[in-house]
Amino acid sequence: xxxxxxxxxxxxxxxxxxxxxxxxxxxxxxxxxxxxxxxxxxxxxxxxxxxxxxxxxxxxxxxxxxxxxxxxxxxxxxxxxxxxxxxxxxxxxxxxxxxxxxxxxxxxxxxxxxxxxxxxxxxxxxxxxxxxxxxxxxxxxxxxxxxxxxxxxxxxxxxxxxxxxxxxxxxxxxxxxxxxxxxxxxxxxxxxxxxxxxxxxxxxxxxxxxxxxxxxxxxxxxxxxxxxxxxxxxxxxxxxxxxxxxxxxxxxxxxxxxxxxxxxxxxxxxxx
Numbered sequence: 001x002x003x004x005x006x007x008x009x010x011x012x013x014x015x016x017x018x019x020x021x022x023x024x025x026x027x028x029x030x031x032x033x034x035x036x037x038x039x040x041x042x043x044x045x046x047x048x049x050x051x052x053x054x055x056x057x058x059x060x061x062x063x064x065x066x067x068x069x070x071x072x073x074x075x076x077x078x079x080x081x082x083x084x085x086x087x088x089x090x091x092x093x094x095x096x097x098x099x100x101x102x103x104x105x106x107x108x109x110x111x112x113x114x115x116x117x118x119x120x121x122x123x124x125x126x127x128x129x130x131x132x133x134x135x136x137x138x139x140x141x142x143x144x145x146x147x148x149x150x151x152x153x154x155x156x157x158x159x160x161x162x163x164x165x166x167x168x169x170x171x172x173x174x175x176x177x178x179x180x181x182x183x184x185x186x187x188x189x190x191x192x193x194x195x196x197x198x199x200x201x202x203x204x205x206x207x208x209x210x211x212x213x214x215x216x217x218x219x220x221x222x223x224x225x226x227x228x229x230x231x232x233x234x235x236x237x238x239x240x241x242x243x244x245x246x247x248x249x250x251x252x253x254x255x256x257x258x259x260x261x262x263x264x265x266x267x268x269x270x271x272x
Contacts, residue, residue, distance in 0.1 A: 009195075015083070051073070055076055118143055124152075152265075156262045162260070
């Protein structure tokens with residue numbers, strides 16, 4: 001039986017409310033352009049798996065699964081929500097990639113797949129909402145073949161965004177929220193309209209060390225988006241400024257230390 005906290009988060013993620021909020025905040029034209037840039041780079045980093053099968057864990061509406069398919073990979077997307085899976089199937093059909101992408105309901109903490117099924121696995125902004133992160137990584141490791149690639153995108157606890165967030169909560173703590181420090185990072189627990197939700201700012205050094213202990217070789221650590229402050233403003237020119245900063249940081253600076261988004265690619269070289 002899963003811990004109560006995990007059950008609460010899965011119940012929340014099983015409903016449409018929180019997903020609708022994320023769609024409104026992050027599925028913007030500017031973000032879509034950024035994701036296309038990011039997946040162009042991933043296509044190069046994952047070139048040895050061309051034509052291979054990639055698990056898109058926590059696939060949401062399936063946009064990243066579609067991007068993988070459009071770049072020559074086969075994708076299998078999973079999500080814990082029946083509603084999200086149905087929406088993803090409709091989205092992928094409209095995008096014309098449903099012949100290269102399968103999507104189904106599954107649980108990251110108890111995957112239904114056989115061992116070593118996948119050539120690569122993508123966890124884009126997913127682990128930050130999983131209380132039992134070690135169990136999730138263990139399950140991904142089980143279904144990833146030797147020599148396979150693990151791609152992770154996470155929010156960085158040492159980023160400028162996280163530093164500002166910690167400073168602001170000293171003055172204003174949202175109702176129904178609590179915070180907890182763990183080895184993996186800083187967890188923020190909130191009560192949403194759908195139930196309790198956890199978001200973790202990852203301590204990237206912990207994640208890298210844990211992957212290495214599991215038998216992975218870190219191939220890439222680079223910046224994703226430098227900041228997500230664009231989501232806090234409604235003024236177009238301010239949003240645009242932050243998006244330009246993100247593009248410049250991703251294309252030119254690339255340093256992940258102070259960037260909110262960190263992209264990590266690791267190769268499975270041994271059994272953990």
